[in-house]
Amino acid sequence: MANYQSLDIVRRSASTEVSPGIRNGTEMEVAKLIDVSRCIGCKACQSACEQWNDLRDDIGHHVGVYDNPLDLTAKSWTLMRFTEYENPKGDLEFLIRKDGCMHCADPGCLKACPSPGAIVQYANGIVDFVEENCIGCGYCVKGCPFNIPRYAQDDRKAYKCTLCNDRVSVGQEPACVKTCPTGAIMFGSKGAMIEHANGRVEDLQSRGFEGAGLYDPQGVGGTHVMYVLHHADQPELYAGLPKDPHISPVVQAWKGGLKIFGLASFALATIGSFIHYVTKGPNEVSSEEEEEARDEIAASKQRRTVSREVRL
Amino acid sequence: MSLHEPDAPVLRRYTAFLRINHWIAAACFIMLTLSGLAMFSPALFWLSALFGGGQPTRAIHPWIGVVLFVSYALLCVRFLGSNLPNRDDVAWSRRIVDVINNRDENLPELGKYNPGQKLVFWSQTLLIPVLLVTGLVIWDWYFYGYTTIQTKRVAVLVHSLAAILAITVIIVHIYAGIWVKGTMRAMTRGTVTAGWAYRHHRKWFRQSLAGQPPTAEPPRAGGD
Ligand code: HEM
Ligand code: SF4
Numbered sequence: 001m002a003n004y005q006s007l008d009i010v011r012r013s014a015s016t017e018v019s020p021g022i023r024n025g026t027e028m029e030v031a032k033l034i035d036v037s038r039c040i041g042c043k044a045c046q047s048a049c050e051q052w053n054d055l056r057d058d059i060g061h062h063v064g065v066y067d068n069p070l071d072l073t074a075k076s077w078t079l080m081r082f083t084e085y086e087n088p089k090g091d092l093e094f095l096i097r098k099d100g101c102m103h104c105a106d107p108g109c110l111k112a113c114p115s116p117g118a119i120v121q122y123a124n125g126i127v128d129f130v131e132e133n134c135i136g137c138g139y140c141v142k143g144c145p146f147n148i149p150r151y152a153q154d155d156r157k158a159y160k161c162t163l164c165n166d167r168v169s170v171g172q173e174p175a176c177v178k179t180c181p182t183g184a185i186m187f188g189s190k191g192a193m194i195e196h197a198n199g200r201v202e203d204l205q206s207r208g209f210e211g212a213g214l215y216d217p218q219g220v221g222g223t224h225v226m227y228v229l230h231h232a233d234q235p236e237l238y239a240g241l242p243k244d245p246h247i248s249p250v251v252q253a254w255k256g257g258l259k260i261f262g263l264a265s266f267a268l269a270t271i272g273s274f275i276h277y278v279t280k281g282p283n284e285v286s287s288e289e290e291e292e293a294r295d296e297i298a299a300s301k302q303r304r305t306v307s308r309e310v311r312l
Numbered sequence: 313m314s315l316h317e318p319d320a321p322v323l324r325r326y327t328a329f330l331r332i333n334h335w336i337a338a339a340c341f342i343m344l345t346l347s348g349l350a351m352f353s354p355a356l357f358w359l360s361a362l363f364g365g366g367q368p369t370r371a372i373h374p375w376i377g378v379v380l381f382v383s384y385a386l387l388c389v390r391f392l393g394s395n396l397p398n399r400d401d402v403a404w405s406r407r408i409v410d411v412i413n414n415r416d417e418n419l420p421e422l423g424k425y426n427p428g429q430k431l432v433f434w435s436q437t438l439l440i441p442v443l444l445v446t447g448l449v450i451w452d453w454y455f456y457g458y459t460t461i462q463t464k465r466v467a468v469l470v471h472s473l474a475a476i477l478a479i480t481v482i483i484v485h486i487y488a489g490i491w492v493k494g495t496m497r498a499m500t501r502g503t504v505t506a507g508w509a510y511r512h513h514r515k516w517f518r519q520s521l522a523g524q525p526p527t528a529e530p531p532r533a534g535g536d
Contacts, residue, residue, distance in 0.1 A: 289507045
């Protein structure tokens with residue numbers, strides 16, 4: 001969903017060129033704040049997302065839970081995940097989390113992507129897939145610590161939430177924010193959202209949710225989609241939201257040390273071979289060896305003739 | 313050509329079938345290297361132009377891999393018998409300095425392959441199946457649903473590592489063909505000169521003369 005000005009790009013996947021830096025530091029970082037404690041699970045945001053982005057997911061199957069569809073898909077970029085949690089007091093809590101791309105400051109998808117410019121990060125913090133450049137390798141899926149990008153089976157490209165970059169770039173809030181009837185989804189500058197969240201956390205704590213807090217995980221450099229959680233000390237309760245997400249060390253090794261090791265290995269083998277040839281020269285058969293070989297062949301022929309005669 | 317041609321006695325080393333199959337494997341390997349490296353490093357993404365762009369590169373790479381695997385499996389079966397390690401290999405390896413300095417006269421007499429050639433054989437015999445298995449795990453078009461994301465992460469790391477090792481071995485393998493003169497014709501024409509066999513693989517030379525093939529490959533050295 002590319003809808004950008006190149007001046008806004010601060011990072012571009014698989015690119016060796018430097019991104020335009022003239023504006024760096026002056027553009028406002030945005031954030032979407034999802035106050036889980038105010039969500040009623042109506043899925044209006046899901047509908048708004050489909051409607052604004054012109055996506056119509058396939059009709060699925062009801063399997064006896066509220067989650068619908070059951071998982072994110074290439075056409076469902078956001079999804080309410082419902083968890084029934086029995087707290088230590090024995091009360092039932094219905095935890096509802098709006099899942100979708102977190103727009104990491106250090107995006108694993110962008111790090112993993114091998115195609116130049118298929119994933120970009122804007123100065124405002126939005127991480128966007130530029131599908132026209134997507135080659136469909138699925139590396140972003142391996143890079144993401146939140147299991148967000150989905151590989152489409154029809155056009156073999158990866159999709160995820162754009163944070164309504166097209167709306168944000170013309171001064172509007174994302175469609176899900178606009179539609180939320182309880183005001184559980186908010187949008188603004190990252191600073192303002194943190195400030196607002198702090199007020200909400202205080203309120204929740206005063207009402208007995210001691211573990212309440214803001215979810216803005218630093219393992220990925222912070223995110224541009226944040227949650228207010230009543231149990232920020234146990235984010236896993238919310239359908240497996242990771243406690244300390246970070247780009248997998250396997251991905252780090254693959255995209256870091258291995259590249260250097262690989263290129264060094266090829267260079268060493270090639271240069272080493274070349275130097276060997278230049279210093280030691282080719283390994284050639286001498287004329288004496290050809291001669292000796294010929295003698296042995298002659299001798300062996302003779303032996304064979306003799307043995308054939310003996311057999312006769 | 314056969315042995316009783318007075319000017320250039322040659323020994324048959326590879327059948328036409330084996331030679332063609334070797335070149336199929338070589339062509340596949342080079343295409344896999346070029347298409348794989350396009351995805352391996354941003355600095356090499358331009359290699360994808362050779363395959364018509366990023367998407368075609370991503371799409372065709374695994375298929376070439378499957379062809380390589382089949383081709384190599386056939387090569388492997390034919391080569392296996394002559395690549396078993398033996399005592400001569402130890403003695404040869406101890407004299408690696410003589411090998412590097414082209415002093416073949418100081419080296420032990422060898423059968424069809426030297427330890428360097430055997431190392432190439434065993435490296436690829438190990439690495440190509442690893443590349444196949446890890447490649448299938450990350451072939452999302454067909455097999456996305458069969459493994460977890462964590463498994464795919466490990467698979468892509470191992471795939472890249474195995475590819476790096478395999479490509480490095482192939483660079484040395486190609487160089488050996490350039491360095492040791494008279495080797496290339498074994499794979500282009502199927503024969504080597506008697507002097508070449510005498511210098512580099514004397515035991516195999518004599519076995520061929522005696523008509524006792526060390527491998528399943530019928531020697532046609534007798535010329536009659
Ligand atoms: C034997 C069967 C093989 C299969 C099924 C296979 C499959 C794959 C797949 C599915 C990918 C991910 C990109 C894509 O979807 O096209 C990939 C990447 C790659 N392959 Fe293979 N491959 C095989 C053999 C090889 C060989 C022989 C080499 C080179 C010696 C190689 C080198 C690479 C490299 C360098 C990458 C990029 C890895 C990275 O991005 O770090 N592959 N392969
Ligand atoms: S949540 Fe996943 S898809 Fe979204 S920016 Fe982070 S790594 Fe990329």
